[in-house]
Amino acid sequence: MLGWFDANLVSILNGFAIGALLFVLAVGLSIVFGMMDVLNLAHGAFFLVGSYLAVSFVAGDSWGGFLTALGVAAVVGLLAGAVLSGMTEPLARRPILDQALLTLGISLVVAEVLSIVYGNDVRSVSPPPGLDGSVDVAGSAYPTYRLMLIGVGLVLALVVWLVVERTSVGALVRASVADREMVSAMGIDNRKVKVAVLGIGSMLATVAGVLAAPVYGARPGLDETILLLALVVVVIGGLGSIRGALIGALVIGQVESLGRALLPDLASFILFGTLALVLIVRPRGLFAGKVAHS
């Protein structure tokens, strides 16, 4: 058992790194849907925007480029979320399919614009200095950057948990997930909340894109792959649940990494199998709240 663990340590660590990234991505998707009933299929495209921003700004051996990319990505994400909020406002009373179509259209446009600007080649991004080496983990070399990614994911999970569970903003978030009409009846401007939530949700996507760039690089089609994984995470975890997003991300991270390493031919089946298994036992995901999102 210990031998097996040693042999697959790198895969397991990779799984945690992927899980950390997926958490950052999926928590945005999950909050946006849970709170505002907006299914943002452009989430993957926003992620790819972040990755390409990293391609643009990261140059040479300095933290400057990486931090600039993060900052620009955060601003772009906030703005994109605000625009999305305005665009979905007229569709609030329409079937969910309309919002899905709108965000689908946005994602196609964004992905194509990116491919026009950056071309169709696979771009790689080097990690910031100090994190571009590898460290010794129980006898095997492991890239420092990915370890840092795991740390960032954990810290972010903790921050999100603290904010949601311990602050008044978090109380507002929880109340909106549970009963949005009641929240607005208590005098809270729903539209402002919506702009803020979509802004933060989209920001998480673009920031995740920058963070992922040194691992995944940037290429056309990455947005769909990432959106699929994020959707699976959200479905497994339960819509609107932050704990669910964390557990789902960790599970899917391991499925993606360990599953691919152990059974490379069956990776897609394992992903679907996990999804099926969870939904057989819990049709609304692991941590679906007592929310009326039927």
Add this chain to the structure above:
Amino acid sequence: MSVESPPVVSTADGAPDTTATPWRRNRRLTVVLGLVLLAVLAVVPLFVDPFGTNTVSRMLVFALFAMSLDLLVGLTGLPSLGHAAWFGIGAYTAGLVAIHWSAEGLVTVLAAAVAGAVAAAATGWLAVRSGGVFFLMLTLAIGELVHQLAQSLSSVTGGSNGLFGIPSIRIAGTPLTLAGYVYWFVLAVVLLGALALWLVASSPFGGVLRGIRDNEARMRSLGYSPFRYKYAAFAIAGGFAGLAGGLFAGLVRIVNPSDTGFTTSALLLLAVVLGGAGTLWGPALGAALVVLVRDTFGPTLDGHGPLLLGLVFIAAVYVLPRGFAGLAGLRRRRTPRSPA
């Protein structure tokens, strides 16, 4: 494409189904229009050059494909974002059957239809357990997985190079080499498929599907099992999508992983929404238009067809919420579809 007027379909609560009334009201006009369309479609190869004939063939295939999706989206109220999976599975099946076993036209398309239905049945039980946004996400996930499978199983599917070298369709042992003959074969199969789909839609079974779309709780309390009906609809839709895929493989003679992917599914959903979900003829028209636009303007956009597609999506949501069918004023009722 059907020329007869359907019988009045009643939903389970006895109220006449309003989607059927426009047909009744305009019966004579519909029959005339249908016959004219049939006549025009039948003589296309005699007046159009082979390239144009090929384009019209593809429009027909996608019309059938869109109608199969409409069975889910429009009739049952299940918005699927992974319908290209069954189309792709059908296409790969037809291609593989033609390469390794028999290129007999009917054999390949029937094998494709069966493969589509079986694959949809194998995964559908999971997807139809939940409606609304969960269904959307699950079908998207299933579709992407089929897409990845098509790409990774390169020994069978040819991977990202696509499955090529599919022999031309044979009828009774004779290969159909001229575009016109292939067109007539495609037209015949598409018409039969459309007729079958229309029969399904206007049957009591189709009435139950509409009932589930409009009020699932009531259908359940009336003793129907929405799960079973939705599951059956999913498998049937998968079968017809597979049939369309089989035709596509015989027509284009190369199958790419992207034919099973997200963009194809999205294109189809756009066709259904543009045409007007729930009318069958609307989505068929929408698909024909979308394919025409894609194949005519696609090359001039330097491979950035999806950009145009995306813009049309965004515009369609705001400008044409009920599609062409809504524009024509034929569909008066505003259906409150399953609000997630």
